[in-house]
Amino acid sequence: MQRRRQSSARRLGFTLLEILIVLAIIGVIAAxxxxxxxxxxxxxxxxxxKINIAELEKTAELWAVGNQGTFPETVQVLMQKGADGTEPLLDKIPSDAWQTPLNYEYPNTKANTSRPAIWSSGENRQNENGGGDDVTNWKDLAATK
Known part of the structure; x- marks a missing residue:
């Protein structure tokens, strides 16, 4: 009778080998x-x-509507009160997903368009003027010449 209790008690836990096999399988799946x-x-x-760039572009368009169709030369203009006392359109310079402020240029020397150039410095956080890993609105602007 005692023998039966010991053998069933031994089967209740996992062996070290079984645990190691399960850990190896989890490691392969995670890899x-x-x-x-x-x-x-x-x-x-x-x-x-790209969404943040589009939002900044729409804000610049909104500003241009009230300023004879001319876009602001700098993004800082969007953070100032209007001549008629209207509130600023932006509280701060919008950032990309890597928490780096977006770059803004008008007149645009990056693409053949009358719209502003807006770009992110990308994952490496280095402003490469639209090159490297920078995220830009160039392709979108090419479609709206």
Missing amino acids: MAVPRLLGQQKAAYAKQT
Whole structure:
């Protein structure tokens, strides 16, 4: 009778080998999943930055409507009260998904258009004037010449 209790008691836990096998399987699954998730995060940051650029562009358009169709020369103009006392359109310079302020240029020397050039310094946070990993509105502007 005692023998039966010992053998059933031994079967209640997991062996070290079983635990190591489960940990190895979890490690293999994690090794496959993590790079995919990081790639999706990078794409999500670029997409969010494009949205932030579009919002700044719309704000500049709104300012231009009240200023004879001329865009502001700097983004700081959007943070000032209007000549008629209207509130500023922006509280601060918008940032990209990497928390770096967006770059704004008008007149635009980056693309052949009368609209402002707006770009992010990208993941490396280095302003490469639209090159490197910078996220820009160039392609969008090419369609609206």
